[in-house]
Amino acid sequence: MTRLPDPARSRVVLVGTAAYHAKDLSDLPSVTNNVNALAEALTDAANGGFKPEHCVRLRDPADPRDVSRALRNAAAQAEDTLVVYFAGHGMTGPRRHDLFLCTSDSDPAELALSALPYEHLRDVVLDSPANNRIVILDCCYSGRAAQDLMGDAPGVLDQLEIAGTWILAATPANAPALAPQGARYTVFTGHLLSLLTGGLHGGGELIALPDIYRQIRREMTASGMRPPHQRGTDTVDLLALTRNPAYDPGSDVRDPAEWIRSQLHAVPTDAETAPPSGPRVGPATRFESGLRGLVRRAFRRTPTNPLYPIELLHGIQDEVVERRIVLDGFILVPNRYVLGLSPFDWSRLSPYHEALTKELVAWLAEYVAEQQWRVWGELSIVIEVDPRLTTGRIRVVSRIEPGS
Structure with a gap:
């Protein structure tokens, strides 16, 4: 705290x-x-x-x-x-x-x-x-x-x-x-x-x-x-x-989609969260829209969070682009993704891990489909604490789990 x-x-x-x-x-x-x-x-x-x-x-x-x-x-x-x-x-x-x-x-x-x-x-x-x-x-x-x-x-x-x-x-x-x-x-x-x-x-x-x-x-x-x-x-x-001289208790409850929209152009903290060479495409905007379904209080005080949810999306996209392979004429990507967060970020995001992973899976499925790629199996994303990381950094690890 x-x-x-x-x-x-x-x-x-x-x-x-x-x-x-x-x-x-x-x-x-x-x-x-x-x-x-x-x-x-x-x-x-x-x-x-x-x-x-x-x-x-x-x-x-x-x-x-x-x-x-x-x-x-x-x-x-x-x-x-x-x-x-x-x-x-x-x-x-x-x-x-x-x-x-x-x-x-x-x-x-x-x-x-x-x-x-x-x-x-x-x-x-x-x-x-x-x-x-x-x-x-x-x-x-x-x-x-x-x-x-x-x-x-x-x-x-x-x-x-x-x-x-x-x-x-x-x-x-x-x-x-x-x-x-x-x-x-x-x-x-x-x-x-x-x-x-x-x-x-x-x-x-x-x-x-x-x-x-x-x-x-x-x-x-x-x-x-x-x-x-x-x-x-x-x-x-x-x-x-x-x-905080500008603190307003009423600001704890705000439209999460509105806040995410304001962060879409946020500058990444460092190379680990920087965008890849490829362009960001439509599903990122739809990821924002999907957050409208979250409980309004789920994003309580999120503007002060050192790690912004949109950076999780960018981290996954970097990993997808990096790990894609060509097999039998198809471009295949892993289906299992683990997002590692620092203990501080993991704690502050913990109230809405489930909601975020659900929206990230939906975004990833749409992104892969738009690129006309294929996934090895059923998509899954989990958020875990990584004590090696400092605040504001993320680590994305992917692997293939056939039949999952």
Whole structure:
């Protein structure tokens, strides 16, 4: 069940570098607004999940050791939740592509001596006794860099992962894209603040971490910007940073077909749920229509679910296309499909497993018929929990069961 942090046992460190002395690092005035507004949102008396006295703001730190001391103090005190946020310039080293977070006195020619290595931040967070660790990075490389934070530089994404931690990383291409001139906030943090202070309409009482990622990803992608990346482990997906200011108990009951229609063009979370090279065809729309027969309350609070039912359909279609074979002039596809979900997704979808599998079987039968393919036997689809999966991912396994 999604919950807020324990305010007395949680700590927040917000670091923002807006002014730089190095000529190769442009100033980012909106970063100061980021830190102040985010602190207010997280410690808001009505909706925030943290106490103001446990939220440290570091604005324009000159020495990376100042950042290190603040991180180590907060990490040692946090027992329930530790949140670390950094906004400013991020750069990678010339050889090993190590990630560095720049302070006001950072020199791009001497990153190892003048900037904070992300590896150090990672170690401090990893050593914290906190049950939940959240790292939010709103940084990019300077205009001279060839790649952004989550680009093709080997090892950068792997550096970000910390066991038991949820990490959200913005990936703008350069400083102007990160902080447009005259904007009050950087682009990524602006979307984050809009969600935390304006709320998620149609969502639940709390804004869970996967909700934050999904909503920001959707908004940034719709605006033609590079979407953020996330990594999460263990049960940190069940945590929220704030209450949902837009929560309306009446929105728990809504037309499931209407909601599914709004998700038909949702961006897949990653390669495991991305669409295949072939086109999506008519049965997907009819799958949506078939959901009209479900009980209205079956989709209670589904808009906040990290995994959308339409992605199950796409996952099955990918598997069908991949596993089809030609035999005696006919194209044959497997008849038995197992949908593996993370424990979190399986639990949240459990009230309507039966209804979903029924509609998915009907869709698959129609899809195969329209393609003029044949099935080895009677179609069946089951939904199972797969503890190896993280929230938002699915795994589809198919096999042939003759005579079933």
